Amino acid sequence: MPQKIDLTAVLAELGPRFAARAAAHDAGDSFVAENYQALKRAKVFTALIPLEIGGGGAGHAEVCAFLRGLAGYCPATALALAMHQHLVAAAVANDRAGRPGRKLLDKVVAEDAILVSTGAADWLESNGRVERVDGGYRVTAVKPFASGSPLGDLLITSAVYVDPAEGPQVMHFPVSLKAEGVRFLDDWQTMTMRGTGSQTVKLDGVFVPEAAVALKRPQGPFHPAFAVIVTVAMPIIMSVYLGVAGAAAAIARDRAKSRGDDPVAPFLVGEMENLLTTAEIAVDDMVRLANGFDFAPSPDLASKVLVRKTIAANAVIATAEKALETAGGSGLYRKLGLERLLRDAHGAQFHPLPEKRQQLFTGRLALGLEPVAAKPEAPRCAA
Numbered sequence: 001m002p003q004k005i006d007l008t009a010v011l012a013e014l015g016p017r018f019a020a021r022a023a024a025h026d027a028g029d030s031f032v033a034e035n036y037q038a039l040k041r042a043k044v045f046t047a048l049i050p051l052e053i054g055g056g057g058a059g060h061a062e063v064c065a066f067l068r069g070l071a072g073y074c075p076a077t078a079l080a081l082a083m084h085q086h087l088v089a090a091a092v093a094n095d096r097a098g099r100p101g102r103k104l105l106d107k108v109v110a111e112d113a114i115l116v117s118t119g120a121a122d123w124l125e126s127n128g129r130v131e132r133v134d135g136g137y138r139v140t141a142v143k144p145f146a147s148g149s150p151l152g153d154l155l156i157t158s159a160v161y162v163d164p165a166e167g168p169q170v171m172h173f174p175v176s177l178k179a180e181g182v183r184f185l186d187d188w189q190t191m192t193m194r195g196t197g198s199q200t201v202k203l204d205g206v207f208v209p210e211a212a213v214a215l216k217r218p219q220g221p222f223h224p225a226f227a228v229i230v231t232v233a234m235p236i237i238m239s240v241y242l243g244v245a246g247a248a249a250a251i252a253r254d255r256a257k258s259r260g261d262d263p264v265a266p267f268l269v270g271e272m273e274n275l276l277t278t279a280e281i282a283v284d285d286m287v288r289l290a291n292g293f294d295f296a297p298s299p300d301l302a303s304k305v306l307v308r309k310t311i312a313a314n315a316v317i318a319t320a321e322k323a324l325e326t327a328g329g330s331g332l333y334r335k336l337g338l339e340r341l342l343r344d345a346h347g348a349q350f351h352p353l354p355e356k357r358q359q360l361f362t363g364r365l366a367l368g369l370e371p372v373a374a375k376p377e378a379p380r381c382a383a
Contacts, residue, residue: 005047005056007066014038015073022074022195026340029189031150031197035077036114044081046109048088053102054109060089060232061287064239068283071243072250075344076195078240083147083196086233087115087156093232093293100214104174107154116152116177118143118201119229123352124220124372126170128159128203136209137161137171147198149184152177155201160219168219173212181206192347222371227297230352234309235286241348242283242312245319248341249276252323255330268326275322279315282308299371306358313348314355320345 018035025032039045048063049055058066063085071078088108094101107113121127121144128141141159146152155175163169175182185200217223249272256265286308295301320342324331331338353361361371 002051002054002056004051005043005058007044007047007058007062010042010044011066011069014042015070018070018074018077022076023334023337023340025074025076025195027334029194032074032077032080032195033151033197035074036080036148036151039077039081040112040114045084045088045112045114048085048092049105049109050092053105055105060092060235060290060292063089064235064283064287067236068239068243068246071240072247074195075240075244075247075341076193078243079193079237079347080148080196080198082237082240083117084115086229086236087117089232089236089293090229093228093295096293099228104156104214111153113153114148114151116146116149116155116201118146118155118157119233120145120351122158124170124222124226126158126160126219130159130161130171130208132161133207136207136212138205139173139175139203139208140205141203142200143203144200145198146201147196149177149199149201150197155182157203159203161216166218169216170219171208171213172215172217172225173208174214175203175206175208177201179206192343192345220372220375222299222302224297227299227302230302231295231297231305232290232293234305234351235283235290237351238283238286238309238312238316238348241316241345242279244341244345244348245276245279245316245323248320248323248338248345249273251336251338251341252326252331255327255336259328265326268322272319272322272326275315275319279312279319282312282315286312299365303362303365303371306353307362309351309353310355310358313351316348317345 043056047056047058051057067078067082091101091104095105128139131138139159143157155177157175158170158172161169161171181204183202185202188199215225252272256269259265286305289305324338324342327338330336365371
């Protein structure tokens, strides 16, 4: 049986090396390939998989803490890794509860596979077209935000199949990123998280075998699978942004100390500490709700996690902005690193669910409604 991975030791060894090249990746819009390769050698991509399956045996909370620390060195590396880890986490949670998940975990262990998600852009509606063919399906779709795709192995994605009897159905399936018909658009030139390699992946008639379809669900309504995904994924992802906020605050504290005679500096630092603490409380409570994969998935639990995600995202952004105010004009210089962290912090708001969509989801549940409103039926043609 493999030995349990020591993520603290991995962070201490790799973190400073990643920090040394973080600014260059940001400035050049280049994927953090060397960092991914180092993480792979250190067996971090299998860290969350239980020892008895061949993984590193790290707990959910341990991985969240690791990602928070890693983000203090290189946010882009931490966020790209979080996209892999949240998919693994969902599979672990499902496997522990007796639901399908082991097949994906076995593949990650056997092939040391790196997973790439398109969930942020897909959510409940998904996009793309699925056509039935002999032995399976042909998928045509454009999938943005495929973080880690330059070195990824499996795209975990979905697309819409219009079933003649059941209407629009979303099918979930893995696709090899080396499969015929997979194209990378190399379009990740952005304001934030520039090193994540989150380019758009285009699927041009990619074949998906019937047996590869892991889930088929109606398009639109909230599905129980998302209660699992949200509960385990959001703490992982927001731990990265908490690390970004912490790094920004550390720079601001140092700058404030250098202005010891400034009577305003302590007030600014105090405001910043309150904001950072708000983010910490929200993220820590998300980790608590995930409870080391021991939870009963439900829309109510998903809503609680999503509320905390919104609170954390807002507090992370506010912390970074207050850090800039605290640092003063020197914070505008790229060499200080604060400007990059401020940009990276703003990515937090776009992970599912953005604030207004979260409030709609939570508000509907609080009123005793389904969390997502039913789409009106398309008009039927006269016979």
